Amino acid sequence: MAARTNANNNGSCDVPACSTPQWRKLRGYAFDPVLSQQFETAGINEIVFKVPWEELEPGPVGEYVEVVDYDPASSAFYDPVDLDEASIVGGDGLDPEESNPQFHQQFVYAVAMTTLRNFESALGRKVFWTRRDEKKPAGKWETFVPRLRIYPHAFRAANAFYSPDRKALLFGYFPASTNPAGVQLPGGMVFTCLSHDIIAHETTHSLLDTVLPRYLDSTNPDVLAFHEGFADIVALFQHFSFPEVLHHQIAKTRGDLASQSLLGELAQQFGQASGLYGGLREAIGRPDEKGKWMPLEPDPAAYEQTSEPHERGALLVAALFDAYIAMYRARVADLMRIATGGSGVLPAGALPADLINRLAKEAARSAQHLLTMCIRALDYCPPVDITFGDYLRALITADVDLVPEDEHHYRVAIIEAFRRRGLYPRDLRTLSEQSLHWPSGEQLDDDGRKAISLLADRLRPLAERSHYHEPRETTFEFLREFRAEIHDLIRPRIGKKVLGNLEEITGLLLSPRKKKLDGLEISKTGGYQFEVHSVRPVRRHGPGGEEVDNIVLGITQRRSVERNGTWYNMLGGCTLLLDLDTLSLRYAIRKPIADPKRLEAFQRYIDGDTSSAAVGLTKSSEPIARLHLNAVL
């Protein structure tokens, strides 16, 4: 406590920069500790996490997360760590130590905040945890939840999950297998909260839920698979964004630097100790009979044949992993030429340390770059019912918006990787960058443009205000009011011909026609029901360095569909990307609620899906827990 007071109110220091440090350094594990005991890199299993400095209460409890270490199965509580204590700050956090619960608290905090930071910088805005919907006598009530809660020792099982109801991450622990031939140390305790990959994976579930909350509704075989795959992608590339992680392997496999097996083997270690995330390993490759890791050739048919969310999600990860390898190769090609005098053949003996450092740095940068691309693409995804093809289009469009010239051919690498795994939209003629790019909003007619311009004009102050340094709760309230306002702006215009062809372009069904659409409710004012479920201001720097203000609106609709005596919710909607400078519609990323083809696909999904039987369609209060269990059991 004393340390914090000093840091903040140190009157003797008149240089403002020294009043608070910019970063907090926290030591942690590079690999799962259980693995490190058998891993050749045991000696280098420590990395330093740099998280933005914030004042912390014991817990740690900060602005975004709170670690609460209650272990009900042991009916025990563990004392919360105070990371602001001078001796801890001075030592870059507590020593990595499996047997000390306070180190566990420090580690989950460090990884969760690292993940959160990656999201905030990629999205260009602050994160608000998904609101809590309460039913109060006065009607529905939305409550601001300031912090994600993290329970590092919540139960005794080989699982960890994000609980959307409790806005919490729950991590389990379990005694390792008693089988001495297994991957783990027999008899030892395995903590899922000591794995960077697992923490990053679960934190990503919660962060994805803040951007696209309807992605926990399993409406096609890709939706939950996307949740899983995306969480793996973030965990994987975030892990690779630490040069230290790659350093040792690059040194070890000299002369074979760009081989897939180098990084593939690392990806292999992913979550192995906990038994989670086996699907990822499966999709990229596996050891042959002699134990040598072999990459698995992409199989374009796998997408059609795989339905289990993890296995399907692994296809997405594998595709992005391929793209990563291609990016890395392109980035180090010149380095290799320099290092080999143009021959491409490295001299015998250990590689020069400088070269290793540079290669590791390039590998880490490629990972960070791809990670940012993957997260940024979320603002270009439909609000509901995503497919991998949609995500490919979002990735491409988002990147074109930021970097019009694909100088390093990153986009080509991504398209190629997705194509080879069969992950592409089925309704496009070609897979060129241009056809994958979401269609622009230019087909709006005059009335449509007018309506959009009115909307965008109203949203301008929002964009301004959302960048002020206000408490997150204030901004949250403000955004909530805005959602209501947008709803009120659209509703009275329904059916009055002032919307032009906006409905057609957005796929939203607002004005009732002669033939009413079954299952979609009509509100008291006469239009079809819709929900403005998110308003996301985005401020970025455009290619020329100019500031670009965009607003992303997520509008959703829900339709009841009966199938074999059970009612299901079919979801539709549109993501509207508005340009506030020109007051125009940049993109309308649509999932039309009335599309008969979508209805048919949804019905087919209800009839035939396996995994949803246990996960998606049957309502579960803990969808992610279910999802993970299915993979493990």
Add this chain to the structure above:
Amino acid sequence: MPKKKKKQNGNVAVVPKPAKVRIRTYRHGLGDCHLLSFVKADESRFHMLIDCGVVNRTPDPGPLMKRVAEDIVRETGGVLDVVVATHQHTDHLSGFRQAADEFNNKLKMKRLWLAWTEDPSNPLGKKIQRQLVKKLAAIREAAQKLRRVAPADAAEINTVLDFFGPAAGDASSTQAILDSLQKRNETEIAYHDPGDGFVVPGLPNVRVYVLGPPTDPIQLKMVNPRKSKRDAYEMAEIASDMLGLVDALGHEGGEEPPELSYPFEAWYRRPASTMKRNKFYKEHYFRKGEGWRKIDNDWLQAAETLALALNNFTNNTSLALAFEFIDSGEVLLFPGDAQIGSWLTWSDLTWKVADGNGEKRNVKVADLFPRVVFYKGSHHASYNGTLTGYTDGVGLEEMTHRDLVCVVPVDRAMSKKMGWDRTLPWAPLLQHLKEKTRGRLVLTDRAEIPPTPETLDVKLSNTERERFAKQVFVTDDHVDYVL
């Protein structure tokens, strides 16, 4: 019997005499009961009963099972040459207790066949049984603890527990039923290992191949379909024990859980009783209005995972049998409720078989499956009960016989009641079975009209249609298949 017996349909009378065997599958509900009546050389019958049970949720199961047992008495004249009890689940065993009068007083059981897992002299089998009892006790305790605070969760756990009947010690527990079967004086017991192969005494034309349960404990834990054998293996090894949970529960008489089951040394642990006044936890866990974020019960809810794992594990301990007619080569497949983990091991088995001329040859499951003419759908056609789509296993794809008929005990109304209607049976598998049998798939419930020669696949030739008409007979009470 207060209930009036329904008049039988006319078609009962036209069941032709079997040349080799008649398989009667009862339509009593969600559960297995099959009476195989083989024709001996002297035209007399050799009766084999495979399982007799119905799920616990069945309303008033007593009279139902009594009626089944009465039919068995009638058909066999009171002598069962062999009784097979595939595994310890109520839907395969309850009838032995519910119709105790018939089974104890009106039926003689000459032989009892069980899986090696039930053999008290097998150390691994014994360990499995001991663990089963311990884990079931832990799960029961968790359900008990959850009853007040989370009744829905408790109910879900109990649905799974139902398959094991009441707690050990109770006479209707599956364990007790098996014990009492093993204690019958007149009965000779045989415990079978996978790879066993023998000609049935008294039936020189029928050879039995024992496929499962596997002897590798990890294979027993494998239940879910996965692309790669290796990864599924790894998962199963890691996930299903949940010993930490079992340690925290299920220790009798208030004794302390073992110290090593705790994740941290005692000096780190602050007892819950003192923490309500702790500054940090008062603010961050016990605060009023924040109850919705608590995790008091999650660790108990994990017991449902364990219960499901145990349930699947027990299915994998099913005694899985194939019967081969030596002269014609036709095979009948009765896998019990075996799931993927068991199926995947079958292709590793080799049987050494002596032909009529004394020459020895090796038989693999890949030799048997193309000759399967009757498949008793495993595990009520669940999505992990029949192996399909694996490159490294022998499964449904290999059942290529043109006369393949499949009978599956299901009760979709009951599955719905239990909340398992999407997986038990699993619609895509039914579709697959329909394709493989070209329509000759018979489900035992009343949700749809069973296939008739007229409604079969158009691709079936007239001869095949006629053959089916002479083979399958469905009445209100049972399905008869005649070979």
